[in-house]
Amino acid sequence: MATLSNPHKSRKPRRTFPAPSFGTDYLPGGTLSALAGGGSPNLDWSLALGLTVLYGIAATAISLVTFRQRDITG
Incomplete structure (x- = not known):
């Protein structure tokens, strides 16, 4: 019986970069x-x-502009 090799085993490990924590x-x-x-200590x-x-105001304004420009029901 033949053994199957893992195709993911030969991959190089991925480099991960953390997101910046400022702001x-x-x-x-x-x-x-x-x-x-x-x-909080910073806010x-x-x-x-x-x-x-x-x-909230910005999200509402963006939503109103988007739905006014394009009718999503038709």
Whole structure:
């Protein structure tokens, strides 16, 4: 009986690069975490609230423009 070799065994290991950690507190996930946690060491609660509202306004505006320009039901 012949043995089958693993085709993935001869591959070189992949190089992985971590994502940069600067500025992640100001992205939507970081602002929501800071908002839910009452603030973070890098982001005050009031700034997290303001950024969350700003992200919501931006998402709403982009959605309204997109749906107004292109009818997705027709």
